[in-house]
Amino acid sequence: MLETILGWYTGFMLIFFFTINSYYLLLTVAGFWRTLRVFKEVRRPDQRRLLRSPLTPPVSVLAPAFNEEANVVENVRSLLMLDYPLFEVILVNDGSSDDTLRRLVDAFDLRRSARSFEPALATKPVRAIYESPSYPNLVVVDKLNGGKADALNAGLNLSLYPIFCAIDADSILEPDALLRLVRPFVDSPGVTIAAGGVVRVANGCDVRSGRVRKVHLPHRSLPLVQIVEYLRAFLFGRMGWSTGNSLLVISGAFGLFEKRAAILAGGYATDSVGEDMELVVRMHRYRREACQPYRIGFVPDPICWTEVPENLRVLRRQRTRWQRGLIDTLLRHRQMIGRPRYGAVGMISLPGFLMFEMISPLVELSGYLLLPVLWTLGLISASIAATFFCLATLYMVLISALAVLLEDLVFRRYPRTLDLGRLLIGAVLENFGFRQLTVWWRVRAFWEYWRGDLSWGVMERRGVGASAG
Amino acid sequence: MAPVFALEPLRLPVFGLAGAVISLAVFLLLQRSIVELRRRHSGRREPVLTRLLYEALQSTPVQPEPLLRLGRRDRKLVRSILLRLALDLRGDTGESISELYRLLGFLQRDLARLTSGLASIRARAAADLGLVRSPQAIPALLKALNDRDVRVRQASVWAVGQVGDPSVLRGLVGLLEDRNLLVAHRAQEVLADRGREVADAIVAFAGTSSSRSGRLAAIELIGWLRLTTAADLLLEFMDDIDPEVRVKSVKAAAAIGDPRFLQSFSGGLDDSSWAVRCQAAKGLSLYGSPDTVPGLNRALRDRHWWVRFYAATALAEAGPFGAEALQAALQDPEPPVRDMARYLLERAQLIPALP
Numbered sequence: 122m123l124e125t126i127l128g129w130y131t132g133f134m135l136i137f138f139f140t141i142n143s144y145y146l147l148l149t150v151a152g153f154w155r156t157l158r159v160f161k162e163v164r165r166p167d168q169r170r171l172l173r174s175p176l177t178p179p180v181s182v183l184a185p186a187f188n189e190e191a192n193v194v195e196n197v198r199s200l201l202m203l204d205y206p207l208f209e210v211i212l213v214n215d216g217s218s219d220d221t222l223r224r225l226v227d228a229f230d231l232r233r234s235a236r237s238f239e240p241a242l243a244t245k246p247v248r249a250i251y252e253s254p255s256y257p258n259l260v261v262v263d264k265l266n267g268g269k270a271d272a273l274n275a276g277l278n279l280s281l282y283p284i285f286c287a288i289d290a291d292s293i294l295e296p297d298a299l300l301r302l303v304r305p306f307v308d309s310p311g312v313t314i315a316a317g318g319v320v321r322v323a324n325g326c327d328v329r330s331g332r333v334r335k336v337h338l339p340h341r342s343l344p345l346v347q348i349v350e351y352l353r354a355f356l357f358g359r360m361g362w363s364t365g366n367s368l369l370v371i372s373g374a375f376g377l378f379e380k381r382a383a384i385l386a387g388g389y390a391t392d393s394v395g396e397d398m399e400l401v402v403r404m405h406r407y408r409r410e411a412c413q414p415y416r417i418g419f420v421p422d423p424i425c426w427t428e429v430p431e432n433l434r435v436l437r438r439q440r441t442r443w444q445r446g447l448i449d450t451l452l453r454h455r456q457m458i459g460r461p462r463y464g465a466v467g468m469i470s471l472p473g474f475l476m477f478e479m480i481s482p483l484v485e486l487s488g489y490l491l492l493p494v495l496w497t498l499g500l501i502s503a504s505i506a507a508t509f510f511c512l513a514t515l516y517m518v519l520i521s522a523l524a525v526l527l528e529d530l531v532f533r534r535y536p537r538t539l540d541l542g543r544l545l546i547g548a549v550l551e552n553f554g555f556r557q558l559t560v561w562w563r564v565r566a567f568w569e570y571w572r573g574d575l576s577w578g579v580m581e582r583r584g585v586g587a588s589a590g
Numbered sequence: 591m592a593p594v595f596a597l598e599p600l601r602l603p604v605f606g607l608a609g610a611v612i613s614l615a616v617f618l619l620l621q622r623s624i625v626e627l628r629r630r631h632s633g634r635r636e637p638v639l640t641r642l643l644y645e646a647l648q649s650t651p652v653q654p655e656p657l658l659r660l661g662r663r664d665r666k667l668v669r670s671i672l673l674r675l676a677l678d679l680r681g682d683t684g685e686s687i688s689e690l691y692r693l694l695g696f697l698q699r700d701l702a703r704l705t706s707g708l709a710s711i712r713a714r715a716a717a718d719l720g721l722v723r724s725p726q727a728i729p730a731l732l733k734a735l736n737d738r739d740v741r742v743r744q745a746s747v748w749a750v751g752q753v754g755d756p757s758v759l760r761g762l763v764g765l766l767e768d769r770n771l772l773v774a775h776r777a778q779e780v781l782a783d784r785g786r787e788v789a790d791a792i793v794a795f796a797g798t799s800s801s802r803s804g805r806l807a808a809i810e811l812i813g814w815l816r817l818t819t820a821a822d823l824l825l826e827f828m829d830d831i832d833p834e835v836r837v838k839s840v841k842a843a844a845a846i847g848d849p850r851f852l853q854s855f856s857g858g859l860d861d862s863s864w865a866v867r868c869q870a871a872k873g874l875s876l877y878g879s880p881d882t883v884p885g886l887n888r889a890l891r892d893r894h895w896w897v898r899f900y901a902a903t904a905l906a907e908a909g910p911f912g913a914e915a916l917q918a919a920l921q922d923p924e925p926p927v928r929d930m931a932r933y934l935l936e937r938a939q940l941i942p943a944l945p
Contacts, residue, residue: 135600158710170783174779174782174783175782175810175814176775176778176779176782234933234936234937235929235932235933235936236933237895237926237929237930237933238895239895239896252937307775307779308772308775308776309771309772309775310775312771508600508601508604509600511604511607511608512600512603512604512607515604515607515608515611516607518611519607519610519611519614522611522614522615522618523614525618526614526617526618526621529618529621529622530621533625538619538622538623538626541618541619541622542619545615545618
């Protein structure tokens, strides 16, 4: 009896592994075609004309900051230098316990302002608002700590413009990133309600004065593997999902939203650690239920650089938080899953995320545990176990290598041939230790979620400028 | 036991996958090497070809002979250099580029690409034709405005905007009411740039269009281009039943600033739509007249935050009368009014900032 059950479960796992990898393959290929289409589409050579076009909407850039004293001044300077006709930078100091605020006040000659605002969204109390006579488009909000979502909501309350860009205070935007990301809003005003841009890994790059001067790969293997992962999952994966207007995640590190649509949907959820995904799903839901036409897009060429964890402790915190955010969002909006009323979101992307993002770590972990058990019980030969492992691993390597190839065909951000070789090595390495660890952390996230853990954890940053090499 | 042993035949797929991974890696490195070789070739040839191009462009009439003898790869490079130059150079040099482009046969090629079966090729061809601004391309581009693919239509609208004279641009005004919003927006974008040349057509279209979106787009254009000839029409629209038409009209009127709008702006402060009230307040700031102060003072006490903000901003920009009104508002019994007045006075540096 046990043998039969184990046998059938093994068969199920084989099918599951094949399905999940095929799903990733399909997504990567769909993302590639979509990217090519966007690039071939009327990529007007005079993109810079948007700088003086009256159709280009003004944008409020919202940057929540918590204990960012090390880089905050340089990052705000870099934001103020964006190539964009009309924008304001609203930095929200979310109750930092370090010198974040003082450094900003000193560097930008900030003075307390009597600026009032419309409290469209409830937030933790704002202690003070600062403005600068030297930088009229900079506003610093000092508020009690309430988490990233609360800080973004406070920034939204203060924003003056119809479109807002949510970024992490430690991210580096390319100078024309905003101009490129706003394109869907210019082409379809009123219809486009959100657009995501590409987040790339800055570790190893040459960063000076808040700009990425040269793109290099990091020497350490942990961030290298994450680069491959970002290419596969965050670049082509999200591009693939955007094909049928079914994108569920716009990274909190770089996304553009219509302010009115976000406020109508209720703003960022302060009781979720996956506030970026949750808002996007809620915006889908709100628009679908109101039967209003809308579009949530993904643009492949505006680039935001971010630093990824370089040690396992920080990586674990990040990955468990992502998984908790995913579980939380899917459970909150479970009524949408499998409901035709929600279109491709309800019928394809939410079930896809449920199966292949939320539940898959459980199945994968059970697979890793089951193989040695079957072998010990003599139900499976070593060669079959190896076959099974090779099959799953090779399929994953194939998809990652494909993502590297597609990146090279379309973007070629890593210009040295040696870099390509290293990325390919990263695609292989990912499957030996990194993948298994992330699976374990994602399973642990279920336990943390069940315990009601809403903590973010602290991201320890080496500073991208310092991490070259 | 049976399902477990059923794994055995999967050895073949494993080798297949391994082969696929290796092939992919080899292909990746190969294609990178080819690209690298091409890049080196371009780097070597570009300075030589650019010099040849400049010589050809500087002679009158344009002399294409040395360039006509180039090989296929060099011609491809010449074309890409010409397109890059066309983006930056206008005037006489722009015309020379367009002429050279034609003499080298690139224009004919693009016109042929405009009839390709692949929409992406047609769209690219339209964009290239727009870049080189060749008048000979106009008939084909006008035809492409009705292409079955929206990308081609968008590219053609942009290209016509680059190449066309006012008589051609008039055709784009009608596209403001196109059923495809992407095309309509592209037309609006082009007209925002060159619409002054067809101002009369835009004003006439705004007055006669039966399409709401088309009319709204035309009203926006009137504001962006500050078409004073549309003043009467805007006055009429400011009383329209559709709040969106009223908002856009008041906004356009505020951009134009004709004295005849004063009355309507004052009336707009009582509009049921808060967006109209905001724009009316903004419009009143243009006059710097004591007559506008009572209305703006009233708007400073509006129930809507944004109207108060616009009214306070208008008062701060309205000169000494406005500043006086804001100073007086510092004593207002309502805290939101006092705060708003204080903030705007602070911004205008009429009072010191908070400590």
